[in-house]
Amino acid sequence: MNSYDPGAYPPFAVTVDLAVLTIRDGAFCLLLVERGGEPYAGSWALPGGFVGIDEEAGSAARRELVEETGIALSSAHLEQLATYSDPGRDPRMRVVSVAYVALVPYPGEPEGGSDAADARWWALDDLDEVEFAFDHRVIVNDAVERVRGKIEYTDVALRLMRAEFTLGELRRAYEAIWGEAIEAANFRRKILAAESFVTEVPGALADTGARPARLYKAGSARLLHPPFRRSGVT
Structure with a gap:
């Protein structure tokens, strides 16, 4: 050798x-x-x-x-x-x-x-x-x-959130990461349509300074389906 x-x-x-x-x-x-x-x-x-x-x-x-x-x-x-x-x-x-x-x-x-x-x-x-x-x-x-x-197709954005969060807070995280504004109603509809991506915390409300907002937590799904795409991404 x-x-x-x-x-x-x-x-x-x-x-x-x-x-x-x-x-x-x-x-x-x-x-x-x-x-x-x-x-x-x-x-x-x-x-x-x-x-x-x-x-x-x-x-x-x-x-x-x-x-x-x-x-x-x-x-x-x-x-x-x-x-x-x-x-x-x-x-x-x-x-x-x-x-x-x-x-x-x-x-x-x-x-x-x-x-x-x-x-x-x-x-x-x-x-x-x-x-x-x-x-x-x-x-x-x-x-x-x-x-x-x-963040278009996985739960990665949820890793930046507190244990409980509002959909508005999650949307603002997406906006910060992408550097673009997201229409609130469209974001809410797509996130809630994804099975087990987020789960509502029963009876919990966040004081947002206006009307109380529902609180959510990460669900069991690791993938966001269907994906939520950035502007200009197909």
Whole structure:
């Protein structure tokens, strides 16, 4: 059997990056950290870092998020987005990143830690002023489109809601994610027509400042059928 010589291979590393999304004050928002060291010191990046030699990628993602921002994913929706492997994406060495999307309902304020100089929520509408590190702008675009597409036919939007919510609150979540207004009566009709997508909470009403609104909770269905499409999507 031939001996294995690690020195015969170039340096190679695996990292994780997290696109953590939420809705704050009616805006669809992304969690970013300010890099405290090179490369890209002072630029903004997705939370993440190197996967340990004895660590699984998902575990590394959760660990790095807590270390860099103080935000935990205990009640969050987490799914793998894609793998990013452009040979020039990191100036230090050959680095492949496994990216994740996380949806966090009603998170607190982040606090920069570890190698992050700062951490904050950014409204998606403000991202044009952000100087991104690495290829993180590409990852963000992919993550946002993943969520925008999946709320058309899955229960992903419900992962951003409280345990009990009004249909108006759910509609405003869709509007924030899609960046477009939705006609209220049409939204109500389509959501309630989907079997087991949401369930009314008997006898519960929300004080909305006008007339009381019925409260709902997530139903047993993981798919929204028929789908509720964005404008211009067929």
